[in-house]
Amino acid sequence: MNVLVAKNALDAERIAYTIIKERLAGKNAFVLGLATGSTPVGMYKMFKQDALDCRHVTSVNLDEYIGLGADHPQSYHHFMKERLFDEVPFKEHFLPQGDAPDAEKEAERYEQLVRSLGVDLQLLGIGENGHIAFNEPGTALDAKTHVTELTASTREANRRFFNELSDVPTHAITMGLDTIMNAREIVLVATGTRKAEAVHHMIEREPTVEWPATILQAHPSVTIVLDVEAASRCDDARQARGREAADRFFSIRTNA
Ligand code: PGA
Numbered sequence: 001m002n003v004l005v006a007k008n009a010l011d012a013e014r015i016a017y018t019i020i021k022e023r024l025a026g027k028n029a030f031v032l033g034l035a036t037g038s039t040p041v042g043m044y045k046m047f048k049q050d051a052l053d054c055r056h057v058t059s060v061n062l063d064e065y066i067g068l069g070a071d072h073p074q075s076y077h078h079f080m081k082e083r084l085f086d087e088v089p090f091k092e093h094f095l096p097q098g099d100a101p102d103a104e105k106e107a108e109r110y111e112q113l114v115r116s117l118g119v120d121l122q123l124l125g126i127g128e129n130g131h132i133a134f135n136e137p138g139t140a141l142d143a144k145t146h147v148t149e150l151t152a153s154t155r156e157a158n159r160r161f162f163n164e165l166s167d168v169p170t171h172a173i174t175m176g177l178d179t180i181m182n183a184r185e186i187v188l189v190a191t192g193t194r195k196a197e198a199v200h201h202m203i204e205r206e207p208t209v210e211w212p213a214t215i216l217q218a219h220p221s222v223t224i225v226l227d228v229e230a231a232s233r234c235d236d237a238r239q240a241r242g243r244e245a246a247d248r249f250f251s252i253r254t255n256a
Contacts, residue, residue, distance in 0.1 A: 001217060003203055003224040004251055005231045009191035013042040016123070016189045016225045021052060023121050023185070029091075030057045033122030033180075034084075035133075036076045037158075039189050040123060044084040054090045060114050061095040062124075062133035063174040066147065069099040074161055096145070096173035103147045107173050111145035114179055122183035126190045129153050130198040130211035134174035137210045143176030177215050185221040188213070190230040199226060200233035 006012040020043070024030050032054075034040070047054070061076060070077035077095050085093055094113060100106035124132050129151060135143060136151045148171065150158075155168045162168050180186070190199050201211035203224060208214055216222050 001203060001219075001222050001224060002251065003226065003231075005226045005228060007228060009227045009229075010042065012189055012191050012225045012227045012230075013046065016187050016223075017043045017046040019187055019223060019225075020121065020123065021050070024052070024054070024057060028056055031117045031120045032057050032059050033119045033124075033175075033183055034059045034061050034080065034093075035123050035125050036061065036063070036079050037125045039125035039191065041083060043123075043189070047084060048087045052088060054088050056091055058091050058117060059093040060117060060119060061093075062122075062180070063172050064096040064098040065169040066098050066103050066171040066173060067169050070095075070097075072098075074167075098169075098173065103171070103173055107145045107147055110173065110175075111179060114145065114175060115182070119183035121185045121187060122180060124180070124186060124188040126188060126195055126198050126202065126213050127154060128157060128194050128198055130201055130213045132177070132180060132188070132213045132216070134172040135177050135180075135212045137212060139177055139209065139212055141209065141215055142178045145173065145175050145179050148172055148174050177212060181215060181219055185223075186216060186219055187223050187225065188216065189225045191227040193229045193232060195230045196233040199224075199230050204234055 004015055006015055061080060064076045068075035072078060075098055096110045097106050126132055129137055131154065134148050134150060136148060136154065150170060150172060155165065159165050159168055198213060202213040202216060205214065207217055
């Protein structure tokens, strides 16, 4: 686990974007795992500002709400179209179909699709409760793409995108922890103090299903990009205070 701490959220996004850009460069084909939520928005702006060439890139998204069709304004299909795909042409892009008649079958189909494509690099955010994608606390480590019930805290955290809490879907189709761990490389970005506890568990505490992101400690190629706020509960980041004044970013020690 390589952990980089940037001075602020914008610098963290720039670092993560630069890693992605470097990996895409010079490849004939690339499978890029994408995420939704607030965290990747700044990075997707950088794709657009740079007019990054993604015509050779196939994207696969982590998850989709059950019950929302692709045209629903709060669906992740719609989010991706608006934030990225409308302006940056990809070779192909895939997300789970939230309004499929049989969600379990759709989860199986999506798992097969992701496995057959093989993800070269997966971009991740992290939930305040330590979830990655919608793998909520308690999710089995060997979970494949599956239907999941969202926790009250996740629905509350995502409420800001909806009119009412009751509008936030109760279930989602999500890549499983095992699906995510199968990616060749993972880049996780976390910014802001509300992520600090989850980040502390992810990088400094023992792996546990109660904090799903701790599974990443077992992945051979993970880069975690934080801002100082998200790193503020990490012991080594606290000891490293001051280093950030001199450098664009600094590294901290991890459990893995
Ligand atoms: P956020 O969500 O980027 O909106 O903070 C991340 C997540 O819940 O995985």
